[in-house]
Structures are given as structure tokens and as C-alpha cells.
Amino acid sequence: MFTVIDNFLNRITMYRLVLYYLVFLLIAASIFGFFGILHYSPLAIIFSALILIFVSWVVNELFSRVFGAQPNVESVYITAFILALIIDPAMPSETAKIVFLIWAAVWAMASKYIFAAYKKHIFNPAAFAVALTAFTINESASWWAGGNLPMMFFVIAGGILVARKMRRFHLVFAFLAAGLAISVLTGDLSNPFATLEKALLHAPFFFFAFVMLTEPLTTPPTRGLRIIYGAIVGLLFAPAVHLGTVYSTPELSLLAGNVFSYLVSPKKKYILKLLRKEVAGDGTYDFIFKPEEKVEFRAGQYMEWTLGQDKPDSRGNRRYFTIASSPTENEIRMGVKFYDKPSTFKKKMLSLEPGNEMMMGQLAGDFKLHSNPEKKLAFLAGGIGVTPFRSMAKYLSDKNEKRDIILLYSNRTPSEIAYKEIFDEAGLKTGMRTVYVLTSPGQQIPSGINARAGMINREMIGMEIPDYMERTFYISGPHSMVTAMEKALRDIGVKSSRIKTDFFPGFA
Numbered sequence: 001m002f003t004v005i006d007n008f009l010n011r012i013t014m015y016r017l018v019l020y021y022l023v024f025l026l027i028a029a030s031i032f033g034f035f036g037i038l039h040y041s042p043l044a045i046i047f048s049a050l051i052l053i054f055v056s057w058v059v060n061e062l063f064s065r066v067f068g069a070q071p072n073v074e075s076v077y078i079t080a081f082i083l084a085l086i087i088d089p090a091m092p093s094e095t096a097k098i099v100f101l102i103w104a105a106v107w108a109m110a111s112k113y114i115f116a117a118y119k120k121h122i123f124n125p126a127a128f129a130v131a132l133t134a135f136t137i138n139e140s141a142s143w144w145a146g147g148n149l150p151m152m153f154f155v156i157a158g159g160i161l162v163a164r165k166m167r168r169f170h171l172v173f174a175f176l177a178a179g180l181a182i183s184v185l186t187g188d189l190s191n192p193f194a195t196l197e198k199a200l201l202h203a204p205f206f207f208f209a210f211v212m213l214t215e216p217l218t219t220p221p222t223r224g225l226r227i228i229y230g231a232i233v234g235l236l237f238a239p240a241v242h243l244g245t246v247y248s249t250p251e252l253s254l255l256a257g258n259v260f261s262y263l264v265s266p267k268k269k270y271i272l273k274l275l276r277k278e279v280a281g282d283g284t285y286d287f288i289f290k291p292e293e294k295v296e297f298r299a300g301q302y303m304e305w306t307l308g309q310d311k312p313d314s315r316g317n318r319r320y321f322t323i324a325s326s327p328t329e330n331e332i333r334m335g336v337k338f339y340d341k342p343s344t345f346k347k348k349m350l351s352l353e354p355g356n357e358m359m360m361g362q363l364a365g366d367f368k369l370h371s372n373p374e375k376k377l378a379f380l381a382g383g384i385g386v387t388p389f390r391s392m393a394k395y396l397s398d399k400n401e402k403r404d405i406i407l408l409y410s411n412r413t414p415s416e417i418a419y420k421e422i423f424d425e426a427g428l429k430t431g432m433r434t435v436y437v438l439t440s441p442g443q444q445i446p447s448g449i450n451a452r453a454g455m456i457n458r459e460m461i462g463m464e465i466p467d468y469m470e471r472t473f474y475i476s477g478p479h480s481m482v483t484a485m486e487k488a489l490r491d492i493g494v495k496s497s498r499i500k501t502d503f504f505p506g507f508a
Contacts, residue, residue, distance in 0.1 A: 009165045010479055015074045015318060017165050018211070021158040022081035028154050029085075029145055037150050044089035048101055051090075052080040055105035063113040072306065072317065079108050082126040082211060085145035086204075100139040104129040118268035120361055123258045124218050127251040134249070143250060146207025159210025171219065172209045174227040178234025179205060186240035208237070208250050216304070218258045220265050221364035233257035269361030270295055272332055274352050280335055281411075281418035284384060286324065287349065289332045289358065297323055299395040300388040300474075300502075301365035305334070307358050313344040322365075322476075322502070324387040324419075326394035332360070335418060337384035367474065367502040369395070376470050379407040380456060380485050382477025383416070388502060389476065390419040393426035403430050406465050410437040410456050410481070414446050435464050458488045468494060476502035
């Protein structure tokens with residue numbers, strides 16, 4: 001069953017998954033309303049959603065043109081649907097409620113452009129909007145869908161898929177632990193179980209954790225910082241928490257967390273101009289860009305890339321890719337594997353000409369070189385998952401830094417091998433040893449390269465990396481390959497603490 005789920009998650013972007021999840025929640029709420037399970041009319045739910053979509057789209061188009069930004073339709077729809085699920089639905093005759101919806105939609109979109117630094121918005125748009133409406137027109141979000149018992153199963157089931165796709169369970173758990181703890185401590189201490197039941201089944205804990213808290217652009221870039229972020233928001237989430245006469249609400253707790261995230265996160269987005277395209281291997285291209293200014297990052301990290309398209313397919317116009325270039329290089333390099341029937345995003349990429357632009361932002365990732373140069377390392381790469389290792393190898397070569405590293409790099413055929421010259425250079429300058437693993441059945445090993453036929457498995461790891469118990473392993477590649485390698489390492493006794501896996505952004 002998990003294989004089926006993972007296959008589905010690998011075929012869809014995180015933004016599109018969240019979008020489908022929110023649409024499903026609105027459909028479920030409408031059905032429950034039709035049968036009287038919820039006291040909200042399906043007409044009101046649908047009408048409110050349409051109002052929010054229309055206003056959000058118009059305002060976003062206006063601001064994107066004024067600020068010269070690339071609009072993202074998925075983001076517009078996601079924010080509109082979130083507002084539809086946290087603000088009480090309005091019937092066509094309820095003028096005051098309609099004004100509330102319009103005002104919230106306007107400020108949700110406006111906040112992305114007005115309250116932004118270096119082309120990156122600071123606050124969660126939906127949270128900012130409903131916080132502002134509470135202070136300006138005295139209208140507050142009810143969080144009706146997330147705190148409604150009939151909806152809870154769908155909220156949790158879909159939310160688990162989102163957290164699994166985004167690898168954010170640590171963030172969700174940190175928030176839930178802190179939020180439930182403070183709810184119990186500030187509630188009826190004589191009956192803590194009743195407090196927990198109310199918090200879990202009749203408050204928007206899960207909707208907030210899975211949808212609002214995990215929004216990529218307003219969360220910190222690394223695992224440790226995200227855990228702190230989740231705990232901060234959780235501690236401020238309980239309604240009994242207050243500053244003077246201002247009592248906490250879900251949206252205020254998130255905005256406070258957003259400030260923390262902003263302070264500890266990279267601030268910038270970059271406009272990049274394509275310099276050239278290069279063939280890196282069979283079906284793999286390198287896109288080399290010139291940034292408008294120096295991009296600060298660590299070897300192995302990734303960023304979000306946005307490419308304007310007239311009619312994007314279901315995977316949208318945003319992708320996460322590892323930066324293949326080294327921090328020592330002046331150009332930004334992105335390696336992309338192209339398969340049969342590529343997405344509209346990749347078709348558009350292939351059509352790019354020198355001078356065309358892409359936007360890059362949201363630097364993140366813990367998949368970085370160990371800080372101790374004496375530490376023995378082993379890299380396991382599959383296909384285009386080799387890009388972070390290209391970045392690391394080039395960085396070490398340019399720094400002339402000696403490291404005890406063994407790379408096992410798996411491809412089907414020799415023609416698919418990318419960056420061989422980089423790894424050869426690293427072998428000479430740093431001592432890094434590379435073994436090319438060719439998986440196609442009956443594959444002949446070409447002369448002149450250190451290669452083996454077969455699959456990377458326990459036996460191969462034991463033969464090529466005999467001191468594996470002394471090494472820290474880095475694994476990057478397709479999800480199925482990463483999972484298999486993790487299992488193989490655990491089977492031969494490697495502790496989980498010495499296994500680092502890349503959240504391979506190409507599938508995000």
C-alpha cells in the first residue's frame with residue numbers, strides 16, 4: 001500500500017497535492033452540508049469559494065503586474081481555498097459576510113507583495129488576511145472546516161499525505177506536542193483528558209498543522225530550525241495565551257512564527273538569465289545561468305525554481321532542484337533529467353534560449369558536507385540524484401581540500417553518466433574515489449573507468465566500502481532507490497544517525 005501511495009506522491013508536485021487536498025475538503029464539506037451533517041449550506045460553501053477565487057485572482061494579477069513579478073496561479077487557488085475553509089461560508093444575500101470574504105482575499109494577495117523582502121513574502125497570506133480583518137472590520141476566522149468533527153478524518157488522512165510528500169512530520173509533531181502541552185497546562189488541570197479531546201476533535205489543530213504550518217515559503221530551511229518553529233507556534237496556539245488584552249488565535253500564533261522563520265531563513269529570490277545549455281549525459285542537460293547577484297548557499301542545498309508557462313499541466317510551474325554548481329563557481333548550474341512524455345515545465349525548459357529568465361528562491365536543505373574534514377564519508381547516488389555530489393566534489397576540488405570519500409554512482413548505461421570530469425578532478429585533488437555502477441542487464445564495462453555491473457546492494461557496499469561501519473552515508477536519487485539503500489545499510493549494521501538522505505527536490 002505504501003508503494004502505491006509513494007508512486008502517487010512522486011507523480012505530483014507538493015503544491016498540486018495541497019491544491020487537490022483543499023478541493024477535496026470543500027467537496028466533502030459540501031456533501032456533508034447537503035445531507036445536514038454540517039450546518040453549512042453547500043450553496044454557501046461553493047458561492048464563497050467562487051468569490052474568493054475570483055477576487056484573489058484579480059488582485060494577484062494586478063499586484064504581479066505592478067511589481068513586475070511572475071504570478072503563480074496555484075498559489076492563488078491554494079490561498080483562496082484555505083480562506084474558504086477557515087471563514088464561515090456566505091449566502092448570496094449576506095452582504096456583510098461577502099464583504100468579509102472580499103476584504104480577506106484582497107489582503108491575502110496584497111500581503112505577498114507589500115510585506116515582502118527580496119521578492120519573498122514574510123507572512124502566510126491567509127493567516128495575515130484573517131488577522132488583519134479581525135483588527136480592521138472586527139470579523140474573525142472561525143476555522144470551521146478544520147475544527148469540525150465530521151471533517152476530521154478527511155483533514156487528517158489528506159494531511160498525512162501532504163506531510164509525507166513534503167517530509168515535514170518533524171515540524172507537525174513539534175507543533176502538536178507543544179500546542180497540546182500548553183493547551184493542557186492552561187486548561188482544566190483536574191480533567192486533562194477532556195482538554196485533549198476538545199483540542200484534538202473540536203479545534204483546528206490538524207488542519208492548521210498540515211496546511212498552514214507547512215507552507216514552504218514561510219518555514220525555515222533546515223530540520224532543526226523547523227522543529228523550533230513548530231514548537232514556537234504550538235506554544236502560542238492555545239487561546240489562553242495572551243499579551244495584555246490581546247489573546248492568541250491560530251493566525252496570530254502563525255504570524256509570530258513567520259517572524260522567527262524570516263529572521264533565521266535566507267531572504268532572497270533571484271532572477272537568473274540562461275547563458276547556455278549543455279548535454280551532461282544521455283537524457284540529462286545542464287542549464288547554466290548567470291545570477292543578478294552572488295547566490296549564497298552550501299554545497300548540496302536546493303532551491304525552488306519558477307518558470308512562466310501559458311498553460312501548465314497538473315504539475316504546475318514550480319519545481320525544486322538541487323543546485324549542481326559549487327559555491328565557488330560564479331554561475332548557477334541545474335542538472336535536469338528528461339524522460340519520454342515530459343511535463344509542460346520540462347518542455348518549456350528545453351525550449352529556453354540564452355537570455356531567457358527563471359526565478360529561483362527558497363534556499364533549503366540539510367544535505368550538506370560534514371563540517372569535520374576528518375570524517376569518512378560515502379556517497380550513494382542514483383541517476384540525476386548525483387547533482388548534490390557534483391556540487392560537493394567541485395567545491396572540495398576548488399578548495400583543494402582532502403577528504404576520505406567514496407562515491408557509488410548508479411546509472412543504467414555508461415552514456416547516462418554525468419559529471420565524470422568533475423569526479424575525475426576530485427579524485428586527483430581531494431582523494432575522492434568514484435565507482436560507476438551500471439545496472440542494465442548484460443552491460444559491458446567500458447575500459448578506462450572504474451565501473452561495476454549490477455545494483456548497489458549490501459554485497460556491493462561491503463566490497464567497495466569495506467570500512468562502511470566507520471563512514472557517514474549520504475544517499476540521493478529517486479525515492480525507491482533511496483529507500484532501498486537505507487534498508488541495505490541498516491541491514492549491515494549502519495546506524496540511522498550515520499545515514500543522511502536527500503529530500504530529492506526533483507520529485508517535489
